[in-house]
Amino acid sequence: xxxxxxxxxxxxxxxxxxxxxxxxxxxxxxxxxxxxxxxxxxxxxxxxxxxxxxxxxxxxxxxxxxxxxxxxxxxxxxxxxxxxxxxxxxxxxxxxxxxxxxxxxxxxxxxxxxxxxxxxxxxxxxxxxxxxxxxxxxxxxxxxxxxxxxxxxxxxxxxxxxxxxxxxxxxxxxxxxxxxxxxxxxxxxxxxxxxxxxxxxxxxxxxxxxxxxxxxxxxxxxxxxxxxxxxxxxxxxxxxxxxxxxxxxxxxxxxxxxx
Amino acid sequence: xxxxxxxxxxxxxxxxxxxxxxxxxxxxxxxxxxxxxxxxxxxxxxxxxxxxxxxxxxxxxxxxxxxxxxxxxxxxxxxxxxxxxxxxxxxxxxxxxxxxxxxxxxxxxxxxxxxxxxxxxxxxxxxxxxxxxxxxxxxxxxxxxxxxxxxxxxxxxxxxxxxxxxxxxxxxxxxxxxxxxxxxxxxxxxxxxxxxxxxxxxxxxxxxxxxxxxxxxxxxxxxxxxxxxxxxxxxxxxxxxxxxxxxxxxxxxxxxxxxxxxxxxxxxxxxxxxxxxxxxxxxxxxxxxxxxx
Numbered sequence: 001x002x003x004x005x006x007x008x009x010x011x012x013x014x015x016x017x018x019x020x021x022x023x024x025x026x027x028x029x030x031x032x033x034x035x036x037x038x039x040x041x042x043x044x045x046x047x048x049x050x051x052x053x054x055x056x057x058x059x060x061x062x063x064x065x066x067x068x069x070x071x072x073x074x075x076x077x078x079x080x081x082x083x084x085x086x087x088x089x090x091x092x093x094x095x096x097x098x099x100x101x102x103x104x105x106x107x108x109x110x111x112x113x114x115x116x117x118x119x120x121x122x123x124x125x126x127x128x129x130x131x132x133x134x135x136x137x138x139x140x141x142x143x144x145x146x147x148x149x150x151x152x153x154x155x156x157x158x159x160x161x162x163x164x165x166x167x168x169x170x171x172x173x174x175x176x177x178x179x180x181x182x183x184x185x186x187x188x189x190x191x192x193x194x195x196x197x198x199x200x201x202x203x204x205x206x207x208x209x210x211x212x213x214x215x216x217x218x219x220x221x222x223x224x225x226x227x228x229x230x231x232x233x234x235x236x237x238x239x240x241x242x243x244x245x246x247x248x249x250x251x252x253x254x255x256x257x258x259x
Numbered sequence: 260x261x262x263x264x265x266x267x268x269x270x271x272x273x274x275x276x277x278x279x280x281x282x283x284x285x286x287x288x289x290x291x292x293x294x295x296x297x298x299x300x301x302x303x304x305x306x307x308x309x310x311x312x313x314x315x316x317x318x319x320x321x322x323x324x325x326x327x328x329x330x331x332x333x334x335x336x337x338x339x340x341x342x343x344x345x346x347x348x349x350x351x352x353x354x355x356x357x358x359x360x361x362x363x364x365x366x367x368x369x370x371x372x373x374x375x376x377x378x379x380x381x382x383x384x385x386x387x388x389x390x391x392x393x394x395x396x397x398x399x400x401x402x403x404x405x406x407x408x409x410x411x412x413x414x415x416x417x418x419x420x421x422x423x424x425x426x427x428x429x430x431x432x433x434x435x436x437x438x439x440x441x442x443x444x445x446x447x448x449x450x451x452x453x454x455x456x457x458x459x460x461x462x463x464x465x466x467x468x469x470x471x472x473x474x475x476x477x478x479x480x481x482x483x484x485x486x487x488x489x490x491x492x493x494x495x496x497x498x499x500x501x502x503x504x505x506x507x508x509x510x511x512x513x514x515x516x517x518x519x520x521x522x523x524x525x526x527x528x529x530x531x532x533x534x535x536x537x538x539x540x541x542x543x544x545x546x547x548x549x550x551x552x
Contacts, residue, residue: 157345157347159343159344159345159347160347160349160350162314162334162341162343162347163341163343163347163349164349164360165313165314165333165334165335166312166313166314166334166335166339166340166341166411167335167340167360167361167364167410167411167414168335168361168364168366168367168414169335169360169364170333170335170366173364173365177360178349181351182350182351
């Protein structure tokens with residue numbers, strides 16, 4: 001191997017990163033300059049961020065988003081934990097099938113999930129609004145949380161539970177004092193991954209949200225239809241950076257426990 | 260040795276699907292005995308241990324601890340404790356908390372000062388006085404092994420079950436730990452049931468040894484008996500005998516009936532030699548046999 005090969009690899013990597021992150025960078029850069037139209041840098045300002053925080057519509061949408069995301073993450077994580085326990089611990093017939101079915105929503109197009117949920121909720125005569133958005137978010141977040149927790153569970157040594165029982169702990173105490181503490185990083189990682197998963201969703205939410213119940217991504221979409229304002233850049237930056245921090249935290253946590 | 264047996268198995272059978280892991284085992288282990296289950300991997304020795312500890316339930320037969328049938332008792336209601344092969348220390352707890360785990364459970368309700376005292380004593384017993392605040396991951400294999408031992412012994416079990424506890428240690432450390440285990444066993448005077456595939460280990464530590472094969476006992480006896488007069492070819496082989504001969508009994512004298520001293524037997528080997536031996540297997544004339552010198 002000669003010297004050019006690693007250099008080529010390096011250049012390839014740089015191109016890849018430019019390709020992936022340059023568009024994001026454009027949004028971030030132009031959220032920090034007063035230019036309203038066009039693409040020239042005219043000095044630094046935070047006025048677009050100010051405008052984001054002053055915008056009543058964005059505030060209302062953020063409120064809807066959080067009202068959906070926080071409960072749906074909590075519910076999906078709780079159900080995911082119980083489902084993971086059931087799938088991993090008990091040996092009922094059709095267990096493998098059940099676990100396989102869990103993957104389907106992860107590869108199914110959002111469009112199909114959105115339409116089917118819309119049809120389902122309307123056939124139940126549910127009024128479209130925050131409740132239907134919440135239900136939809138819980139249902140598409142559960143596969144994610146369950147799979148993350150199962151992955152963690154598979155790394156727990158079964159002998160540890162045997163040891164706890166052998167030392168005098170009944171099944172319930174064993175779960176409380178041994179299994180759950182060992183599972184905690186997995187549960188936390190699942191919740192942290194589920195948060196942006198739910199918060200960022202546009203397509204599915206678009207189908208199941210009613211009039212007056214727009215989440216943040218849907219509000220942004222309707223604002224763009226009236227022209228791209230730098231407010232969107234500022235808001236976009238915020239939406240990218242905040243969940244990114246959460247995901248990085250989640251991954252770091254998971255890696256630290258793997259050690 | 261005619262007291263209440265510490266552990267007794269009566270015609271115990273355990274199957275996993277079509278595989279018979281333990282086949283009609285009967286065994287009596289005395290109070291304070293160091294008893295080893297010796298055999299190659301897959302012979303059912305670990306299953307036997309788990310049956311005594313309650314982590315497996317027998318398909319048929321009875322398991323007794325101190326004279327009581329414990330078949331239907333879960334592990335947390337048995338007066339036995341296990342030292343696992345991979346130690347199974349709780350990674351989220353310190354050494355102190357690992358050792359105190361059993362004492363602190365609601366079922367035992369040990370007051371905290373008492374817990375502290377007992378943990379200190381247990382650490383002393385296994386020579387780990389300065390390691391209480393560490394996490395298991397910060398300990399060497401030998402130290403982890405001793406924590407596992409302390410965690411089980413602190414509960415004063417009637418029987419301690421050890422599943423290849425030295426398997427993961429290097430040879431030198433293993434030698435040292437064998438002595439250590441024997442010392443601790445005599446100090447606490449608890450029945451030890453010790454599973455191993457290492458015949459040298461079983462020989463050097465045990466009061467009695469049971470050689471296992473395919474879920475059944477080949478021979479039970481003192482290390483000396485098993486080493487000097489193995490009763491099956493498998494046992495002899497497993498003990499490392501290298502001069503095994505096959506032959507046929509040409510004359511047998513059963514000895515006096517009911518008398519301890521056996522008669523004599525004359526065996527002709529396939530290569531034509533004739534050998535005289537004590538007939539402690541009650542062989543009759545014409546039987547095929549093998550022996551080792």
